[in-house]
Amino acid sequence: MLEPDGAVRLVSTYGLPQNLASAWHRVPSDLNVAFLRAVTDGRPLWLVRTRAAELGYELLGEGELRACIPLRDGGRTFAVASILWAEGGASEAGVRAYVGAVAEACGRRLSQLLRKGGGAPVASPAAHWVEAVLETLPGSFALLAPVRDHDGKVVDFRFDRCSPDATDAAGRSAEQICGRRMLDLHPHATTNGIFDGYRHALLTGEPFQSAATPTSVLTNRGQLPVVLSTRASRFGDGLLAHWQYHDSERRMASHLERLQRTADAGWAEWDLVKGETTWSAHTYRILRRDPARGPVKLSALPRYVAAEDATAAVAAIHRLTRAGETLDLTLRLHREGVPSRVRVVADPVVADDGRVVAVHAAVHLLSEGDCAPS
Structure with missing residues (x-):
């Protein structure tokens, strides 16, 4: 399972030696581990031991072949499965398809176990950590989840959680923002550097900050000129972001x-x-x-x-x-x-x-x- 700081916490194993399960109990995000890379890239990673060594990955445990497959719920990564084979070389396409289907089924079951009583989909693994904090923050804050294409590339962000006072230049409230995609609400983010800055922060872990800058936003009254500043830091598999409009000041x-x-x-x-x-x-x-x-x-x-x-x-x-x-x-x-x-x-x-x-x-x-x- 992903945790808010980007680390992964072991929640289930099968056939894994006890000493290896102990070593995998919690893996920090700054280690060069294959399954962490699969989470960052958002797509399955298949490696033989020699190739892993060439890429500099630290392989925990024995085995000549392993697969690291992100587990998804509602299009988002919330966990990762790592499967090890004691022997074997490059896997066949049929084996990859079968393992992918098994991992997908496991992901569905795990997400069911993690759902709230009301049956709400699994949010960011950071959501339950940050939700209480967002409730106390004045201004506009949000937990953003990456939206990826079939190749794992981040193509958008979704507002998973918002602070109660969150609003945008179009006058939308936190309730109207949550669950929506960033580029649907703010297509200008692709031209003023904000989307690229957010994506870089997610992939590298380097915080992004944009000083108060004149830009324009799309509202029901057309293009509206505003002065906007924003910052974002990686939190779990997403971003914790803040934005502020300086026009009133x-x-x-x-x-x-x-x-x-x-x-x-x-x-x-x-x-x-x-x-x-x-x-x-x-x-x-x-x-x-x-x-x-x-x-x-x-x-x-x-x-x-x-x-x-x-x-x-x-x-x-x-x-x-x-x-x-x-x-x-x-x-x-x-x-x-x-x-x-x-x-x-x-x-x-x-x-x-x-x-x-x-x-x-x-x-x-x-x-x-x-x-x-x-």
């Missing part, structure tokens, strides 16, 4: 930028524990500071204030950071010879022990130019 950032320009407002954050400061682009413009120089510490903010308001600014910042009081001040600035009036509203972030650990602020430009004292 991009649109939100665009909306926020337009609002800041319209309102002449910006925002700033000071992490007083890590000593990190972040300003929006519009805050630099309001305070007339070169973005290349980066933001300034909260304690240095009074430097931007006109001399007559500096004392009030220092006192307000002290109350904000020491007593956790909200700051709401209108201050006069005089930067690069240009006077202006700004309103600064800042809220403290207070830890459980009462310490102010961060400050979140908004800066609003009220006027610019000739600002008389108020």
Whole structure:
């Protein structure tokens, strides 16, 4: 039986010496073993000992000939049978056909034993491991099963399990995605590198990751441009995949930028524990500071204030950071010879022990130019 990490676990033997059954109890996926190759390729593998040695396979046990045959349920590999002959050379076509038929029958019976009480087909051997995990994951995650052609080549993936929040750009829910083929839902995956990346991850075990990239998806409204990132890792005989659409983030950032320009407002954050400061682009413009120089510490903010308001600014910042009081001040600035009036509203972030650990602020430009004292 296949396990989630790609290893195989022994579930049944006949005529196998006890010491060999013990050695085969669990075979890790990183060993160069013939029956693991048959699982990866998805097609039967017949080997004589000399040929196996040429290919570098580690043969466990005696025997001159062996066959490694993937066992399938609903078109997917969930286990593998290994049959050994003490003597014999290359097998005849009739023998191969007979052994293949026996293995198919064994696969059907094993899948029946593994079915749930409701008679559901065998899912990925990783499904019962990952199902509880998927139930707790926010966002879009899925366990993908490879779909192979008669030669064992991976030609598609099927969504076996999905996290509850999984959705795609066409608005399909997890229930509408599960059981469907990836290329039926997302034919664009063959042109943007995702399908090839997934297939490479399955065959090599190397994780695949695609950064946020503009692409298009087919919806009932036609082609829809989106920004998509995805990653996938081999899990059992399939892939555990995650995807995310970044369009809402991009649109939100665009909306926020337009609002800041319209309102002449910006925002700033000071992490007083890590000593990190972040300003929006519009805050630099309001305070007339070169973005290349980066933001300034909260304690240095009074430097931007006109001399007559500096004392009030220092006192307000002290109350904000020491007593956790909200700051709401209108201050006069005089930067690069240009006077202006700004309103600064800042809220403290207070830890459980009462310490102010961060400050979140908004800066609003009220006027610019000739600002008389108020």
